[in-house]
Amino acid sequence: QVQLVQSGAEVKKPGASVKVSCKASGYTFTRYYMHWVRQAPGQGLEWMGRINPGGGFTSYAQKFQGRVTMTRDTSTSTVYMELSSLRSDDTAVYYCARPPYGSGSYYLDYWGLGTLVTVSS
Amino acid sequence: QSALTQPASVSGSPGQSITISCTGTSSDVGGYNYVSWYQQHPGKAPKLVITDVSNRPSGVSDRFSGSKSGNTASLTISGLQAEDEADYYCSSYTSSTLLVFGGGTKLTVL
Numbered sequence: 093q094v095q096l097v098q099s100g101a102e103v104k105k106p107g108a109s110v111k112v113s114c115k116a117s118g119y120t121f122t123r124y125y126m127h128w129v130r131q132a133p134g135q136g137l138e139w140m141g142r143i144n145p146g147g148g149f150t151s152y153a154q155k156f157q158g159r160v161t162m163t164r165d166t167s168t169s170t171v172y173m174e175l176s177s178l179r180s181d182d183t184a185v186y187y188c189a190r191p192p193y194g195s196g197s198y199y200l201d202y203w204g205l206g207t208l209v210t211v212s213s
Numbered sequence: 214q215s216a217l218t219q220p221a222s223v224s225g226s227p228g229q230s231i232t233i234s235c236t237g238t239s240s241d242v243g244g245y246n247y248v249s250w251y252q253q254h255p256g257k258a259p260k261l262v263i264t265d266v267s268n269r270p271s272g273v274s275d276r277f278s279g280s281k282s283g284n285t286a287s288l289t290i291s292g293l294q295a296e297d298e299a300d301y302y303c304s305s306y307t308s309s310t311l312l313v314f315g316g317g318t319k320l321t322v323l
Contacts, residue, residue: 127312129259136216136317137251137259137302139310153310187258198306199249201270203258 094118096188096204103210109176112207114188121169122146125191127200128162128173130184140186143171144195178211185209217242217303217315224321230291233318235303236284241313243284247306250279250288253317254299262301263288290320298322 099113114126128140141152143162150162161174175182186207189200218236225231235242235250242248248266251259261270263279266286276291286305290297303315 129314137253137304137314139304139312139314142311151311189259198247198312199261199264199304200251200259201261201264203260205258 094190094202096190096202098186098188098204098207101208101210103212104178106179106211106213108178108211109174110178110209111172111174112186112188112209113170113172114204115168115170116190117169121164122166124193125195125197126162126164126171127189127191128160129187129189129200131187131206132181132184135184138184140173145171175209178209180211183209183211215313217305217313219301219303219315219318221316222319222321224323225293226323227293227295229293230289231293231320233288233290233301233303233320235286235288235305235315237286237305237307237313238284240309241305241307242281242286242303244308245306246281248279248281248286249304250277251302251304252297252299253302259302293322295322 095117097115125142127142143150145164164171188204190202191197246266250263252262253259262277266281267279278289301318307313
Protein backbone atom coordinates (compact mmCIF):
# COMPACT_ATOMS: atom_id res chain seq x y z
CA GLN A 93 0.00 0.00 0.00
CA VAL A 94 1.15 3.54 -0.68
CA GLN A 95 2.79 5.19 2.32
CA LEU A 96 4.35 8.61 2.67
CA VAL A 97 6.36 8.96 5.87
CA GLN A 98 7.51 12.45 6.76
CA SER A 99 10.26 13.61 9.06
CA GLY A 100 9.62 14.95 12.53
CA ALA A 101 8.72 18.38 13.81
CA GLU A 102 11.27 21.17 13.54
CA VAL A 103 11.86 24.42 15.40
CA LYS A 104 13.87 27.05 13.55
CA LYS A 105 14.93 30.63 14.10
CA PRO A 106 13.99 33.39 11.67
CA GLY A 107 16.39 33.52 8.75
CA ALA A 108 17.33 29.85 9.01
CA SER A 109 16.45 27.04 6.58
CA VAL A 110 14.51 23.84 7.10
CA LYS A 111 14.60 20.61 5.12
CA VAL A 112 11.62 18.26 5.39
CA SER A 113 11.74 14.72 4.04
CA CYS A 114 9.05 12.42 2.71
CA LYS A 115 9.89 8.75 2.26
CA ALA A 116 7.66 6.92 -0.19
CA SER A 117 6.87 3.22 -0.33
CA GLY A 118 4.37 0.85 -1.89
CA TYR A 119 4.79 2.05 -5.49
CA THR A 120 7.41 2.82 -8.13
CA PHE A 121 8.88 6.05 -6.78
CA THR A 122 10.10 7.50 -10.05
CA ARG A 123 6.79 7.18 -11.89
CA TYR A 124 4.72 9.60 -9.80
CA TYR A 125 5.09 13.30 -9.14
CA MET A 126 5.21 14.51 -5.53
CA HIS A 127 3.64 17.76 -4.37
CA TRP A 128 4.16 19.85 -1.25
CA VAL A 129 1.29 21.67 0.43
CA ARG A 130 1.43 23.69 3.63
CA GLN A 131 -1.13 24.80 6.18
CA ALA A 132 -0.52 27.57 8.66
CA PRO A 133 -2.25 27.25 12.05
CA GLY A 134 -5.99 27.78 11.63
CA GLN A 135 -5.53 28.60 7.97
CA GLY A 136 -6.20 26.92 4.63
CA LEU A 137 -4.14 24.74 2.34
CA GLU A 138 -1.46 26.36 0.20
CA TRP A 139 0.22 24.65 -2.76
CA MET A 140 4.00 25.07 -2.80
CA GLY A 141 5.16 23.07 -5.79
CA ARG A 142 5.90 19.64 -7.19
CA ILE A 143 8.81 17.49 -8.27
CA ASN A 144 9.12 14.75 -10.84
CA PRO A 145 11.18 12.14 -8.97
CA GLY A 146 12.16 10.48 -12.24
CA GLY A 147 14.01 13.40 -13.74
CA GLY A 148 14.15 15.79 -10.80
CA PHE A 149 12.21 18.48 -12.66
CA THR A 150 10.38 20.96 -10.45
CA SER A 151 7.57 23.51 -10.62
CA TYR A 152 7.18 26.01 -7.80
CA ALA A 153 4.39 28.37 -6.83
CA GLN A 154 5.42 31.91 -7.64
CA LYS A 155 5.13 32.89 -3.98
CA PHE A 156 7.96 30.51 -3.05
CA GLN A 157 10.23 30.97 -6.06
CA GLY A 158 13.77 31.62 -4.89
CA ARG A 159 13.12 30.31 -1.35
CA VAL A 160 12.05 26.71 -1.92
CA THR A 161 14.03 23.81 -3.33
CA MET A 162 12.56 20.36 -3.92
CA THR A 163 14.92 17.46 -4.49
CA ARG A 164 14.80 13.70 -4.49
CA ASP A 165 16.98 10.70 -3.70
CA THR A 166 15.95 7.78 -5.86
CA SER A 167 18.14 5.36 -3.90
CA THR A 168 15.97 5.84 -0.81
CA SER A 169 12.68 6.84 -2.50
CA THR A 170 12.72 10.09 -0.59
CA VAL A 171 11.77 13.60 -1.64
CA TYR A 172 12.91 16.69 0.21
CA MET A 173 11.51 20.20 0.53
CA GLU A 174 13.91 22.89 1.73
CA LEU A 175 12.62 26.35 2.60
CA SER A 176 15.12 29.10 3.29
CA SER A 177 15.05 32.56 4.85
CA LEU A 178 12.36 31.43 7.24
CA ARG A 179 9.94 33.94 8.72
CA SER A 180 7.40 33.58 11.49
CA ASP A 181 4.62 33.26 8.93
CA ASP A 182 6.27 30.13 7.57
CA THR A 183 5.12 28.37 10.73
CA ALA A 184 2.89 25.65 9.34
CA VAL A 185 2.30 21.97 8.84
CA TYR A 186 4.00 20.86 5.64
CA TYR A 187 2.50 17.94 3.74
CA CYS A 188 3.84 15.85 0.91
CA ALA A 189 1.11 14.47 -1.31
CA ARG A 190 1.07 12.20 -4.36
CA PRO A 191 -1.19 12.43 -7.39
CA PRO A 192 -2.13 9.55 -9.69
CA TYR A 193 0.16 8.59 -12.52
CA GLY A 194 0.78 11.14 -15.24
CA SER A 195 1.78 14.76 -15.63
CA GLY A 196 -1.84 15.71 -16.26
CA SER A 197 -3.09 14.60 -12.86
CA TYR A 198 -4.07 17.53 -10.72
CA TYR A 199 -5.52 15.96 -7.63
CA LEU A 200 -3.73 14.44 -4.66
CA ASP A 201 -4.93 11.05 -3.50
CA TYR A 202 -2.20 10.11 -1.02
CA TRP A 203 -0.97 12.40 1.73
CA GLY A 204 1.70 12.22 4.38
CA LEU A 205 0.75 12.97 7.97
CA GLY A 206 2.47 16.33 7.88
CA THR A 207 5.51 17.91 9.49
CA LEU A 208 5.10 20.87 11.83
CA VAL A 209 7.69 23.56 11.28
CA THR A 210 7.76 26.29 13.90
CA VAL A 211 9.69 29.48 13.25
CA SER A 212 10.38 31.39 16.42
CA SER A 213 13.16 33.46 17.91
CA GLN B 214 -2.51 33.62 -7.92
CA SER B 215 -5.34 34.28 -5.46
CA ALA B 216 -7.00 31.46 -3.63
CA LEU B 217 -10.32 30.21 -4.95
CA THR B 218 -13.30 31.69 -3.11
CA GLN B 219 -15.31 29.49 -0.75
CA PRO B 220 -17.83 30.45 1.94
CA ALA B 221 -16.23 30.46 5.36
CA SER B 222 -18.89 28.25 6.85
CA VAL B 223 -22.01 26.26 6.07
CA SER B 224 -24.26 24.24 8.32
CA GLY B 225 -27.03 21.70 8.10
CA SER B 226 -28.99 19.24 10.16
CA PRO B 227 -28.53 15.48 9.98
CA GLY B 228 -30.24 14.07 6.92
CA GLN B 229 -30.28 17.37 5.06
CA SER B 230 -28.21 18.32 2.02
CA ILE B 231 -25.70 21.13 1.82
CA THR B 232 -23.75 22.66 -1.03
CA ILE B 233 -20.36 24.35 -0.85
CA SER B 234 -19.36 26.66 -3.68
CA CYS B 235 -15.90 27.33 -5.05
CA THR B 236 -15.49 30.33 -7.34
CA GLY B 237 -12.51 31.00 -9.54
CA THR B 238 -11.85 32.40 -12.99
CA SER B 239 -11.60 31.24 -16.57
CA SER B 240 -7.90 30.59 -15.90
CA ASP B 241 -8.66 27.89 -13.36
CA VAL B 242 -12.10 26.53 -12.40
CA GLY B 243 -13.86 27.76 -15.53
CA GLY B 244 -11.19 26.76 -17.98
CA TYR B 245 -10.49 23.17 -17.02
CA ASN B 246 -12.26 20.13 -15.62
CA TYR B 247 -9.61 19.68 -12.95
CA VAL B 248 -11.48 20.67 -9.83
CA SER B 249 -11.03 18.43 -6.80
CA TRP B 250 -12.40 18.52 -3.27
CA TYR B 251 -10.82 17.51 0.04
CA GLN B 252 -12.25 16.81 3.47
CA GLN B 253 -10.10 17.58 6.50
CA HIS B 254 -10.90 16.69 10.08
CA PRO B 255 -9.08 18.55 12.87
CA GLY B 256 -5.47 17.49 13.23
CA LYS B 257 -5.65 15.16 10.25
CA ALA B 258 -4.32 15.22 6.71
CA PRO B 259 -6.76 16.13 3.93
CA LYS B 260 -8.72 13.33 2.30
CA LEU B 261 -9.71 13.40 -1.36
CA VAL B 262 -13.48 13.14 -1.89
CA ILE B 263 -14.02 14.39 -5.48
CA THR B 264 -11.70 14.41 -8.49
CA ASP B 265 -11.99 16.10 -11.87
CA VAL B 266 -15.16 18.04 -10.99
CA SER B 267 -17.49 15.13 -10.35
CA ASN B 268 -15.67 11.81 -9.97
CA ARG B 269 -15.76 10.00 -6.68
CA PRO B 270 -12.67 8.02 -5.64
CA SER B 271 -13.14 4.44 -4.59
CA GLY B 272 -14.34 4.21 -1.01
CA VAL B 273 -15.92 7.66 -0.85
CA SER B 274 -19.60 7.69 0.02
CA ASP B 275 -22.03 8.35 -2.82
CA ARG B 276 -23.52 11.07 -0.62
CA PHE B 277 -20.70 13.24 -1.95
CA SER B 278 -21.13 14.73 -5.43
CA GLY B 279 -19.51 17.50 -7.44
CA SER B 280 -20.49 19.75 -10.30
CA LYS B 281 -19.41 22.87 -12.13
CA SER B 282 -21.07 25.76 -13.90
CA GLY B 283 -18.94 28.45 -15.48
CA ASN B 284 -16.31 29.64 -13.03
CA THR B 285 -18.00 28.06 -10.00
CA ALA B 286 -17.67 24.48 -8.81
CA SER B 287 -19.84 22.94 -6.13
CA LEU B 288 -19.64 20.11 -3.64
CA THR B 289 -22.93 18.67 -2.43
CA ILE B 290 -23.24 16.38 0.56
CA SER B 291 -26.60 14.69 0.88
CA GLY B 292 -27.99 12.86 3.89
CA LEU B 293 -25.73 14.78 6.26
CA GLN B 294 -24.14 12.76 9.02
CA ALA B 295 -22.29 13.87 12.13
CA GLU B 296 -19.04 12.46 10.71
CA ASP B 297 -19.27 14.88 7.78
CA GLU B 298 -18.46 17.77 10.11
CA ALA B 299 -15.06 18.93 8.88
CA ASP B 300 -13.29 21.53 6.78
CA TYR B 301 -13.65 21.24 3.01
CA TYR B 302 -11.26 22.59 0.41
CA CYS B 303 -11.58 22.86 -3.33
CA SER B 304 -8.59 22.84 -5.63
CA SER B 305 -8.13 23.52 -9.31
CA TYR B 306 -5.50 23.35 -11.99
CA THR B 307 -4.53 26.86 -12.98
CA SER B 308 -2.70 27.98 -16.09
CA SER B 309 -0.55 30.37 -14.08
CA THR B 310 0.81 28.28 -11.23
CA LEU B 311 -0.38 24.70 -11.74
CA LEU B 312 -2.53 24.25 -8.60
CA VAL B 313 -4.52 26.55 -6.36
CA PHE B 314 -6.68 25.80 -3.31
CA GLY B 315 -9.77 27.49 -2.01
CA GLY B 316 -9.76 29.19 1.36
CA GLY B 317 -11.73 26.37 2.95
CA THR B 318 -15.26 25.96 4.33
CA LYS B 319 -16.13 24.77 7.80
CA LEU B 320 -19.12 22.45 7.76
CA THR B 321 -21.10 22.23 10.97
CA VAL B 322 -23.66 19.48 11.44
CA LEU B 323 -26.26 20.90 13.80
